[in-house]
Amino acid sequence: MRKIIHVDMDSFFASVEQRDFPQYRRKPLVVGGNSPRAVVAAASYEARKYGIHSAMPMARALQKCPHLIITPHRSAVYKEVSEHIQAIFHEYTDLVEPLSLDEAYLDVTEPKKGLPSASLIAKEIKNEIRKRENLIASAGVSYNKFLAKIASDMDKPDGFYLIKPDDAEAFLKDLKIGLFFGVGKKTEAKMHQLGIFKGEDLKRLTLPELMRYFGKNGRYFYDVVRGIDERPVLPSRVRKSIGAERTYQTDIYDLGHVEIKLAEVVDVMWERSLAKKKQGRTVTLKLRYANFVTITRSHSQNRPFTKAEILSTLMALLPHDAIRQNGVRLLGATMTNFYDEDQTLPRQLKIDF
Numbered sequence: 001m002r003k004i005i006h007v008d009m010d011s012f013f014a015s016v017e018q019r020d021f022p023q024y025r026r027k028p029l030v031v032g033g034n035s036p037r038a039v040v041a042a043a044s045y046e047a048r049k050y051g052i053h054s055a056m057p058m059a060r061a062l063q064k065c066p067h068l069i070i071t072p073h074r075s076a077v078y079k080e081v082s083e084h085i086q087a088i089f090h091e092y093t094d095l096v097e098p099l100s101l102d103e104a105y106l107d108v109t110e111p112k113k114g115l116p117s118a119s120l121i122a123k124e125i126k127n128e129i130r131k132r133e134n135l136i137a138s139a140g141v142s143y144n145k146f147l148a149k150i151a152s153d154m155d156k157p158d159g160f161y162l163i164k165p166d167d168a169e170a171f172l173k174d175l176k177i178g179l180f181f182g183v184g185k186k187t188e189a190k191m192h193q194l195g196i197f198k199g200e201d202l203k204r205l206t207l208p209e210l211m212r213y214f215g216k217n218g219r220y221f222y223d224v225v226r227g228i229d230e231r232p233v234l235p236s237r238v239r240k241s242i243g244a245e246r247t248y249q250t251d252i253y254d255l256g257h258v259e260i261k262l263a264e265v266v267d268v269m270w271e272r273s274l275a276k277k278k279q280g281r282t283v284t285l286k287l288r289y290a291n292f293v294t295i296t297r298s299h300s301q302n303r304p305f306t307k308a309e310i311l312s313t314l315m316a317l318l319p320h321d322a323i324r325q326n327g328v329r330l331l332g333a334t335m336t337n338f339y340d341e342d343q344t345l346p347r348q349l350k351i352d353f
C-alpha cells in the first residue's frame with residue numbers, strides 16, 4: 001500500500017505578501033495587477049470573507065471590498081519560496097511531483113527519514129514550512145493521489161486530514177460530487193442533471209454508462225469513486241514548457257496590429273528559452289477574444305524551431321476572420337516538446353497493493 005501526501009500552501013501568494021509586509025496582516029488583500037482588465041491572482045482569507053476569490057475581475061473585487069489592498073505579483077519571490085518548500089519535501093522523499101508553485105504530491109512509502117507514519121511526516125513537513133518559511137500549509141494523507149488531494153482540502157487553512165484505506169469508500173459515499181478532484185463546474189452541472197450529487201450516486205452508474213456520458217473520463221470516475229487511483233507520483237523537475245503571454249488594455253481587431261503584438265510575445269518567449277537553453281519542437285498559439293473565449297492552436301515538427309520559424313508558424317495559425325470579428329484580448333506563445341526530453345522521461349513506478 002502506498003502512502004501519499006498532498007501538500008497545498010494556504011492562500012500562497014497572498015500569504016507571502018502578508019508575511020513580508022506586516023502592515024498587510026489580518027487585512028483583505030489580493031495579489032494582481034491594478035489595470036482595469038486585471039484579475040485576482042490570489043486572495044487573503046480576510047478578502048475571501050468578502051466573497052473575493054482568484055480569477056475574479058479586479059473591478060468586481062473592489063466593488064465587494066472598496067478598501068481592498070492590491071499588491072503586485074512578485075513572481076521571483078514566490079518562485080524562490082516554492083523552491084525552499086520543495087527542498088523541505090525532498091528531505092523526506094525524492095518522489096515529489098509539483099502541481100504548481102504551491103502544491104505537490106509526495107510518495108513517502110519509503111521515506112528517507114525514519115518517521116514511523118505518513119501522518120507524522122505530513123505534520124512535520126507542515127511544522128518545518130511554518131518554522132523556516134513562516135507560512136501555513138494544509139496536508140492530506142492517503143494511499144493514492146486522488147484521495148490525498150481531496151484530503152488536503154478538507155480542513156483548510158492549516159489543515160491536516162487523513163483518509164485511511166478502510167475509510168475511503170465510506171468517505172467518498174457522502175462526498176459532494178463537486179469536491180471530487182477532476183470534476184469542474186461543467187462536469188458538476190452535467191452530473192447534477194444525471195441525478196448524481198454525491199459519491200454514492202456516482203457509484204450506481206455502470207462503467208459503460210459512465211463512458212457514454214463522460215468519454216474517457218468515465219473510466220477515471222468509475223475507479224476513483226471506488227477509491228482506486230493507481231497513478232504514480234512522478235517526480236518532474238524538468239521544465240515542461242516555456243512561454244509568454246500578454247493581456248491588452250484594449251481589444252485589438254486589426255490583424256497587422258495583432259501580428260506586431262504576437263512578435264513581441266515571441267521575443268519574450270525566445271529570450272526565456274535562450275536563458276534556459278531549451279529548444280522546443282512544438283509551438284502553441286494562445287488567443288483570448290474580447291468575449292473571453294480562449295483558443296489554442298499548435299504545430300509540431302521533428303526538429304527544434306528557430307525563432308523565425310516560430311514567428312511564421314504562429315502567424316499562420318492566426319484565425320483572421322475570428323480576430324476581426326471578436327477582437328483580441330490576450331496573446332500567448334508556448335514552446336514544449338523539448339529536444340533533450342526524450343531521454344529523461346520519468347521512470348514508471350512499480351506499485352504494490
Ligand SMILES: [Mg+2]
Nearest residue numbers: 008009011102
Ligand atoms: Mg494553495
